Amino acid sequence: MFLDPHQQGGVVTLRVSGRWLIENLAAIELELGRLDGIQAQTLVIDTTGLEELDLSGAWALFERVRRFEQAGLKAEWRGRTPDQIRFIEHTLTVSKRPVAAAEVGLDLAEPVRSLGRWAVTQAASAKISLAFLGRICSVLGSAFTSPKRVRLAALVRHVIETGMHAVPIVSLIAFLISVIIAYMGANELRRFGAEIFVVDLVTIGVLRELGVLLTAIIVAGRSGSAFAAEIGVMKLNEEVDALHAIGTNPVEVLVIPRVLGLVIALPLLTVIADAVGLTGGGLLCYYLLDIPPAQYLARVQESIAPTTFWVGIIKAPVFAFLIAYIGTLRGMQVRESSRELGRLTTVAVVQSIFLVILADALFAVLFLELDI
């Protein structure tokens, strides 16, 4: 309905008709496709029946005619050549002929090359991470001699945002986890008549491992992602460049308050998580095992060594540093696009949780060797 080809000897007449608009382009392309393989010397394009033509329709016709011309046919336009065709011809001849998307062929060297590229990227990324760590350390070191380099207002804001605002969720999780542990332990230990050891289980489990680990994981999800996103958006808005240009050190203004803030906030959160966890365990013992609070407390005192609490809490600043370091580092790496921002925020959370768990494992080995 858009094309009506007639062949007479070596002359093919194309009667073009109807509405050649972008909404009909799929159908038009289909009809143009049927012309493939026509053998002729001359192509006459008759546009007198054309109702409407837009640029996309004109391009489709132009492309097809051009291909016939390249195959050696002579093209003639009957009536006036449509303005759109002239415009396209002018546009495409004035500018260099646009290249099509690069053809993707089979290339055996490509896997090797991409492995090489990957290795180089990884090495560069490791170098950047190390340099960033160095910059944090150098600013922190100089803060000992000039305490003004620590921005107190920002530091306090981050302690409040990453610490105080996280108290409800951290408490809730600590409570639920200790209740779950106590419940599971009670079921198992009751068979041996050893219910009282539920208290040991909860106390040591929460104080040594779970309190700090769960808190760190929640904070990594909450604050690690927030750090990466905040700094990433500032990078996209060129605010980080502006800080550089003003003569301030972005690490000092953006990174140090976050790192120190979290290093302060996470141990405090851990103390709260420990307390809520022990309370949760105590409640469950009271209701399920009929252990009165006084006996529970006495048993807690008996079960812990002097170091139990400190073994847990000492890990908190280390975890906090890892989370803040990864979060701010990934934020600083955001460049160019919003997709980068999303990707690096995800990377920040995943990596900081991974590093927290890895560090926890290393701590476990260390404490085992130290026999505490």
Added chain:
Amino acid sequence: MSRGVIEVRGIVNRFGMQVVHDGLDMDVFEGEVFGIVGGSGSGKSVLMRTILGLQRPAAGTVKLYGRDITTLSEQELRHVKRGYGVTFQHGALFSSLTVRQNIELPMAEFFQLDKATLDGLAALKVAMVGLPAEALDKYPAQLSGGMIKRAALARSLALDPKLLFLDEPTAGLDPIAAAGFDELLLDLQRNLELTVVMVTHDLDTIFRTCNRVGVIVERRMTSDTVEGIVANPQPWIREYFHGPRARAATQAGAADRGA
């Protein structure tokens, strides 16, 4: 006079207590370049968003090609939106897509076209706005300010609209790039028989490209030909077109037109 493309009658826009437009009228006719001018905060962008159907006015009608878009459903509005092209002030190119993907996105969204057709059309649009073919596979972050404006124009022309809205098309460009953009716009407007509505502060662009100008003063619009608006006695309009920064552009514009 030629056919009316946009007919705005009695538009009222308010945000809380603040009234931005109060009974604003505006007409744009087929084939003209219409400039919208106004002080900062006078509601130029709000007016444009209202005409685009991105924001419903508190009162009044907006007719595009005779259809009142203030009463249309989301579905009908989608069809209207297909019929015009828009460029935003900062380009608003999708930063995670290449220029080619940016241009192909609206086409692929509305029509079932194969990859070769899409690529061919994208290449045509890029050539049309005077960008080199290499720009096709670049990301917006790799382009200069002028190239971003051109790429945004190419995307706005993806569906072959007859009506084009431009928000501050030359803002942030150097004078040479801005002049280049003016010429490109005029060239495309003539060849594609476009009707163009633009919000601009650039007096050179107004004098070079616009047929008529609408000035938003005191929540209403005064529109006239460029010569007419320059001669308008209203104090703000006088200040705008006869202020220290305006004189040079006025003279250059007069010389341009004389030539």
